[in-house]
Amino acid sequence: MSVVITVAQQKGGAGKTTLAANLAAALAEHARVAVLDIDPQRSLARWHGLRAGQKGVPLIALSDLSGWRLAAEIDRMRRAHDVLIVDSPPHVESDAQAAIRAADLVLVPVQPSPPDLWATEGTLKLARDEKRPFRLVLNRAPASGSLRAAVEAEIARQDLPRLEAVLGNRVGFAGAFAKGLGVTETSPRSVAAAELRAVLAEIMGAIR
Numbered sequence: 619m620s621v622v623i624t625v626a627q628q629k630g631g632a633g634k635t636t637l638a639a640n641l642a643a644a645l646a647e648h649a650r651v652a653v654l655d656i657d658p659q660r661s662l663a664r665w666h667g668l669r670a671g672q673k674g675v676p677l678i679a680l681s682d683l684s685g686w687r688l689a690a691e692i693d694r695m696r697r698a699h700d701v702l703i704v705d706s707p708p709h710v711e712s713d714a715q716a717a718i719r720a721a722d723l724v725l726v727p728v729q730p731s732p733p734d735l736w737a738t739e740g741t742l743k744l745a746r747d748e749k750r751p752f753r754l755v756l757n758r759a760p761a762s763g764s765l766r767a768a769v770e771a772e773i774a775r776q777d778l779p780r781l782e783a784v785l786g787n788r789v790g791f792a793g794a795f796a797k798g799l800g801v802t803e804t805s806p807r808s809v810a811a812a813e814l815r816a817v818l819a820e821i822m823g824a825i826r
């Protein structure tokens with residue numbers, strides 16, 4: 619079975635690329651993984667370029683094709699790999715729509731503040747219109763606090779599907795990214811790696 623996971627959220631800085639890279643690195647330990655970067659900023663493609671300089675890490679395939687060939691490219695990459703992770707640009711347009719349409723699961727990272735939650739609305743509408751399953755993923759979440767509680771309460775009030783596992787604000791994510799790696803590779807025993815594995819486990823449960 620091959621799986622397409624699209625990371626989408628129209629707000630920049632939400633953690634899309636960080637989540638995509640770390641999931642790809644963790645999955646690549648056991649599976650044939652490809653990443654598709656359709657954000658013109660090409661951060662994930664640059665991460666992949668840094669990874670090419672690392673020895674002894676599992677290979678991950680990369681494409682950065684977008685535009686009118688995107689749907690065919692997703693199809694081609696899906697067939698050649700176990701998992702395809704698509705990182706999308708910070709706006710809702712035709713490329714993001716095609717990436718959501720092709721997804722078995724759409725992940726929507728959101729930082730725990732009201733404007734960040736509001737910013738998910740366009741992406742969630744796309745996922746609903748395309749009838750694709752989606753999950754919010756709280757990113758850079760403090761361990762506790764009124765802001766996190768307020769955002770979690772609002773997510774529950776709207777009955778939005780979310781992962782229970784959350785990612786904290788951990789410098790390890792940026793450090794690993796700068797090397798073309800994931801936190802499960804740079805610091806497998808860190809809290810960040812444990813959080814990432816918990817997120818991954820829930821994702822796999824949601825797909826099966």
Ligand SMILES: Nc1ncnc2c1ncn2[C@@H]1O[C@H](COP(=O)(O)OP(=O)(O)O)[C@@H](O)[C@H]1O
Pocket residue numbers: 629630631632633634635636637661708757758785786787788789791792795
């Ligand atoms: N959980 C986290 N902990 C610490 N820093 C994070 C975390 N998630 C993202 N960041 C940082 O936030 C910035 C934006 O993240 P990025 O993944 O590029 O967002 P997006 O792709 O949605 O624009 C980057 O500098 C990244 O290192």
Ligand SMILES: [Mg+2]
Pocket residue numbers: 634635636657661
């Ligand atoms: Mg990005």
